[in-house]
Amino acid sequence: MRVIYWGPFVLLTLVLAGIGFRYGVMRQGITETDVITLYAQRYLADHAASGLEGVPRTTDCSARPGNGPWTWLVVTCGVADEHDAALFRYEVNWLGGLIRHSGPTPRLPGAPKT
Known part of the structure; x- marks a missing residue:
């Protein structure tokens, strides 16, 4: 398969992981x-x-x-x-x-x- 087909999937996965990490850090201190x-x-x-x-x-x-x-x-x-x-x-x-x-x-x- 071509790498270009997996690019959007990898990008979406990284964005969702970043959002999850951010909310986890915010929740930790409350x-x-x-x-x-x-x-x-x-x-x-x-x-x-x-x-x-x-x-x-x-x-x-x-x-x-x-x-x-x-x-x-x-x-x-x-x-x-x-x-x-x-x-x-x-x-x-x-x-x-x-x-x-x-x-x-x-x-x-x-x-x-x-």
């Missing part, structure tokens, strides 16, 4: 504690933007394993009440990226009162 801390900091910002009452703390957050094949952790932040209206949930993938976020929506600034 711990559950890092992810929980990152999303606890995001919770503080989201809580402030939503205009909810109370003082948020990073200790309001906890994590559990994810349900789906792509979800690594589900970080839940907030003080649970009878309606769970003030809970923020962050679903995180294996690389620490946000898959889905749920929680109170940010309040839009109202009209100025004079």
